[in-house]
Amino acid sequence: MTPRLRLIIFLLACIGLMPAFAHVAMRMPSFGAHPLPYGETINAVATKERHVTNMVSAVNFDYRGFDTLGEEFMLLCAVTGITVLLRGTRGEQTSARPGVLEGRPIRPRSEAVMLICRIFGTLTLMFGIYVALHAMTTPGGGFQGGVIIASATLMIFMGETYRGWRRLMHSEILDAIEGGGATLYALCGFASMVAGKPFLYNILPLGTPRDLFSGGLMLIENAGVACAVAGGFAVTFLEFLEETRAEKEDPE
Amino acid sequence: MNALLTVLLLMTALTGSGVALTRTPRRQVMAMAANGLVLALLFMALQAPDVAFSELTVGTAALPLLFLVILASIRMDRSPRDGDKQGPDKP
Numbered sequence: 001m002t003p004r005l006r007l008i009i010f011l012l013a014c015i016g017l018m019p020a021f022a023h024v025a026m027r028m029p030s031f032g033a034h035p036l037p038y039g040e041t042i043n044a045v046a047t048k049e050r051h052v053t054n055m056v057s058a059v060n061f062d063y064r065g066f067d068t069l070g071e072e073f074m075l076l077c078a079v080t081g082i083t084v085l086l087r088g089t090r091g092e093q094t095s096a097r098p099g100v101l102e103g104r105p106i107r108p109r110s111e112a113v114m115l116i117c118r119i120f121g122t123l124t125l126m127f128g129i130y131v132a133l134h135a136m137t138t139p140g141g142g143f144q145g146g147v148i149i150a151s152a153t154l155m156i157f158m159g160e161t162y163r164g165w166r167r168l169m170h171s172e173i174l175d176a177i178e179g180g181g182a183t184l185y186a187l188c189g190f191a192s193m194v195a196g197k198p199f200l201y202n203i204l205p206l207g208t209p210r211d212l213f214s215g216g217l218m219l220i221e222n223a224g225v226a227c228a229v230a231g232g233f234a235v236t237f238l239e240f241l242e243e244t245r246a247e248k249e250d251p252e
Numbered sequence: 253m254n255a256l257l258t259v260l261l262l263m264t265a266l267t268g269s270g271v272a273l274t275r276t277p278r279r280q281v282m283a284m285a286a287n288g289l290v291l292a293l294l295f296m297a298l299q300a301p302d303v304a305f306s307e308l309t310v311g312t313a314a315l316p317l318l319f320l321v322i323l324a325s326i327r328m329d330r331s332p333r334d335g336d337k338q339g340p341d342k343p
Contacts, residue, residue, distance in 0.1 A: 031253050032253070056302045101327060101328060131305065139301035139302050139305065144302065144305035144306055147306070147309035147310060147313075147314065148309050150314070151313040154313065236314075236318070237314075237317065240317075240318050240321040240325075243322075243324075243325040244324045
C-alpha cells in the first residue's frame with residue numbers, strides 16, 4: 001500500500017465518520033459541566049463521615065479502598081515482572097561500574113552540579129515526605145509522595161554519578177520497603193476483619209478534620225501505599241539503570 | 253473557559269503534535285517530557301492537583317528516565333553473550 005493510497009483511504013474514512021462525530025460533538029455537555037452525582041455526594045458527606053478534607057484520599061483509601069488494594073498489587077506485580085525479566089537476561093550480579101561507550105567518556109560531575117543536586121535532592125525528598133504525610137488534608141497522597149521520594153533518589157544519580165548512586169541504593173532494602181508497604185495495606189484490611197467488621201472498614205478513631213492525623217485507618221493505608229510506591233519506583237529505576245552498567249564485575 | 257485554559261489546551265495540542273512529529277527517539281523523549289509538563293499544568297488549572305502531581309512526577313521524571321536508559325542500553329548493545337559478535341563495548 002503506497003502512502004498516497006493510505007492517505008486517500010484515511011480521508012475517505014474521515015468524511016464517512018464526520019456525521020457521527022458531529023452528532024456526538026454537538027450533544028456533549030458544555031465545558032466544565034459534569035452531570036455525574038457521585039463527586040458532589042462525596043464532597044457533601046466525606047468531611048462529616050470520614051473527618052478528612054482531601055476527598056480524593058477519602059475515595060482512594062476508604063470508600064473505594066478495595067480498589068486501591070488491587071492497584072497496590074498491580075504495581076507490585078509490574079515491578080516484580082520488570083525485575084524478573086531484566087535480571088533474567090542480565091544475571092543476578094551487580095556492579096557499581098558504569099558502562100562506557102567509545103567516544104563518550106563519563107566526565108566527573110562539576111562541583112556546581114553536585115551542589116545543586118545535593119540541595120534539590122534533599123528538598124525533593126522532604127517535599128515527597130510532606131506530600132505523603134498530608135494526604136488527608138491537602139492534595140497529594142501516598143502515591144504522589146512515593147513517586148516524588150523515588151525521583152529524589154534520581155537527584156543522587158545526577159549529582160554523584162552512577163557509582164555513588166549505586167552504592168547508596170540497595171536492592172534488598174528497597175524490595176523490603178516495597179513489599180512491606182503492600183503487606184501493610186493488606187494487613188489493614190485483615191485488622192478490620194479481626195475486629196469483627198468488613199474488610200478495610202475504618203476501625204480507628206477518625207480524629208478531628210483538618211488535623212494531620214485525621215482519617216483513622218486511612219493514615220496507615222496511606223503510609224503503606226507511600227512505602228510501596230517509593231520502593232517500587234526506586235527498584236524500577238535501579239533495575240533499569242543496572243542495564244547501563246559495565247558488563248564485568250567491579251575489580252576491587 | 254478562560255484565557256489560561258485556552259493557552260494550556262493549545263500548548264497541549266502543540267506539544268502532543270511535537271511528540272508525534274519528532275523522529276529521533278532521544279528528542280522524542282524530551283518532547284514527551286514537555287508534553288507531560290504541559291499536561292500537569294493543565295490539570296493544575298483544571299483544579300485537579302492530585303492528578304497534576306502524578307502526571308508531573310511520572311510523566312516528566314520517571315518515564316523519560318526509563319526511556320533514556322533503554323536508549324542508552326540499546327546503544328551499548330550488550331546482548332551477544334553467546335554469539336560473540338563484536339559489540340561496541342567489547343575490546
